[in-house]
Amino acid sequence: MRLKDVASLVGITERAVQAIVKDLVDAQILEKSKDGRRNQYIIQAEQKLRHTLEANHSISELLRLGK
Template identity: 50%
Template sequence: MQEWMFLTNHAHVLLCVVRDPQARLRDVAEQVGITERAAQRIVADLVEAGYLERTRDGRRNRYRLHPDLPLRHPMDRDTAIGQLVALLTGIDIRSGDVA
């Protein structure tokens, strides 16, 4: 029987990036238990959807959360992504600056 989890890989990647905005995707992938390519696709999804903003900082990327965007599922549209992240991490995300 396959194990299941409450959070998706998208949520786990987002939480890793929030905790460390300069995280290497190789390290994020290892923490989440997915391939580096899968982590890259998930970050690209989060950037394309507007939840994350990616900027270059030297040789690394730096990520910034846009905390006011609503969750994607129709049942959850009244909850902002920042509220969920704050609940799961204990980090106050109101400003979007997570470092």
């Protein structure tokens, strides 16, 4: 899915999605790699959540809640 598609789906601008993705890459929650001219992002599911109240929980735990 392209960032443009995510923006449309969520109802925010593509620029806002780019800023959010950059923040998540900088926080090592997403890993960025190149696939030709496109970027691919991989969720680092074992990373801990950033907020101090949730810091003892991982991204994978959060993702399991959505199932």
